[in-house]
Amino acid sequence: MNTLRLTWLLLRKDMQVTARSKELVGVTLMFAVLCVLVFSFGFLQSGAAAIRYVPGVLWVTLLFTSSVSLLRLFAPEEEGGTLALVSMTTSGSAPLFWSKVCLQLLFSALVCALIVPLVLLFFDARLSNVGTVVAALGLGLIGQAVVGTLCAALLAQVRLKEVMLPLILYPMLAPLLIAGVKVTALSVTGVESPALSNWLSLMMVFDLIFMVVSPWLYGRATQP
Amino acid sequence: MTSAVVLRASALGWAAQGRFILLDLDLEMRAGQWTAISGANGAGKTTLLQILSGRRAPTRGHVTLHGATLSSLAVHEIGGRIAMLEHQPGLYLDLSGRENLTLLNALCGGQIDAAEELLAQVGLPPTSWEQRVRLYSRGMRQRAAMARVVGSSADVWLLDEPATGLDQPGRELLTTLIRQATAKGISVLMVTHDIEMMHKADRRLCLEQGQLQPVQERV
Amino acid sequence: MTSTLTRIVSTLVVALFPLGEALASGAADLSKYKEESVSGGSLLVAAYLVMWALVSVFVVRVVLGQAKTEARLTELSEQIDATGDGG
Amino acid sequence: MTQTLSADTRVPIRVPKTLIIWIIISALLVQASLLWIALKTPADVNLGIVQKIFYFHVGSAFAMMLGLTAASVMSLIDLIRPSDSADALARSFLEVGVVFAFCVLTSGPLWARKSWGMYWTWEPRLTLVLLVTLLAVAVLILRMLAKDSTIGRRVGAAMAVMGAPASYLIHFAVKWWGGNHPQVIQGGGIQNSEMRVAFWLAVVAILSSAAVLVATRYRAIRLQQRTQALALRLSARVLRRQRAPMETS
Incomplete structure (x- = not known):
């Protein structure tokens, strides 16, 4: 209960800070749009079925954009030197960790809200079962946020963190990416498949495992 | 008059890159005592404060707070009893001074005083209270950070060069704040290069070759 | 052409590997x-050579x-x- | 105040006898299995002689799997109860695991070229090995970047721990993902007893060599750690000696 309250306080603070540096949100959204554009140039040829590329473009854009915002996730703490201070007043690192996960989740939800309609529009695609895709996006973004926050937090103290973050993050998130692309592909092409629930449960298991493992590892690895 | 030992470091050692920076360092901080530490650049003063505040684990030796070793205490217990002023202000740069203190107060469950009162106490003009800390000057940031320390419930203050960037009234205010704190039984440890600040302290130590030595008084 | 290459490579293996003879007879x-x-x-020889090289590189690194x-x-x-003497 | 350095910090440099014997045994095992594969096993009816890659390929895959799993487990132990030996073991397992992962990754495509007609297919097991290798290499780079800082060591260990469940889930993901692909010849089936002997001989030989490599690397890292400890004690002694005249004056 107390952790929940502290998490909320920190999240509210982060939202305030983010709202004041509007540039960051704008730049990240801009990056996402450009990603979609670049992929379109890369994949689209006249006459080819554009619809095949929708899932890939969507999920890879989300992955790339999340790694951009992850690199800035702990910037307010690093600039002001409040990292140790916060974890020493909130009886551990859990509230800080979860507030950052929520912030990252809000961020990627925002990106998602912009990118999904854009991709569907650009590629003239239609989703057959919206609910499943939303569920897949939700599960995928939660997993990305949890694992990404842990990696961003831990790599903050390592040299070359800008390079190391994708290096570690992308292979680790491969199951989410594969599952997300599959679910979206099935939905875009309108094929009803029993595999759908398999993929969703894989994503769910991924999220559950890392929601338990990540905060524990974060606490362990950042102890004095 | 000897009061109780609040914080004690015994046989402390800290090594970096295979070399000891601090070694066999002993320190006792008593309630109501104001200690000033000087020392050459790179002598390990900042590291010493980080170890004393539990932010870093020493290579050798241990630190005890009221008789309990820091490593055996929960982090929020240490955080509640030891306040630290570092080079970085420990404030969110994109929040205003008042918001920073309010957040901190909320985080530690309302243990610190009202934000306005604290900001007034460290001499920040009310016009700056709603300004973002990013727009503060060096001295103003230092004052805001000091407000955080003054407001805390800690009985140990560890101040890393608190006088940096402060003007003359600011230094006098700092002295007054520390005096008020020691009168309440708070033990203050201050790292400084400032001779004037040094001489105001009750006890002057010099960090040399990894150990603390009493400063020889120049005649 | 490729079998000549195989033979050359397996001769190399003879020099490097005690088992070369056996492999050469296989070749x-x-x-x-x-x-x-x-x-x-040739694929077979290449595979074993690469594995052997990888492990050797590791061993050399450890030894160095x-x-x-x-x-x-x-x-x-x-x-x-x-x-100690000065003390 | 003079402190004498006890002799125990000076590690005997000679290699222990058991390790030497073990190295010889592994070398003999490797030779024996190579000879057996070359001379005794018949060529595969479908694939021909290239099928002989199979024995060492699968053996390397075993070594890789065991090595990387052990690296994760030792990292977990190091995080729960930090010790230099757990850290050294985790690092040695990781390095040896990566070496054998590269063995699998290079021998696999060579085999695939013959049996599937191309060097690379997105076959589930190949994809799994590729992803796991990439992850392991990233963790290895992280550990190398971190040098001997405590934080870096913990971060490397934490990432190694994360790798284990991630790899497990990657396994399922690529299995279902590759499900649409036609399953090409289930290559390298064991057809007779000579092949079975060759297979197990190769597996035992590779696992034994991998263990030797881990032990050697472990010894090297331990020696490095003790050297650092010794350097630290020397530094303490030098510092105390510098102080001595100051205290007397």
């Missing part, structure tokens, strides 16, 4: 299996690292002896 009847553009024998550590250790011992 002798490689031609039987030559169907496609690539001979299975070990040598460096040992040099450092000797140097340190000397320094310790030097400071």
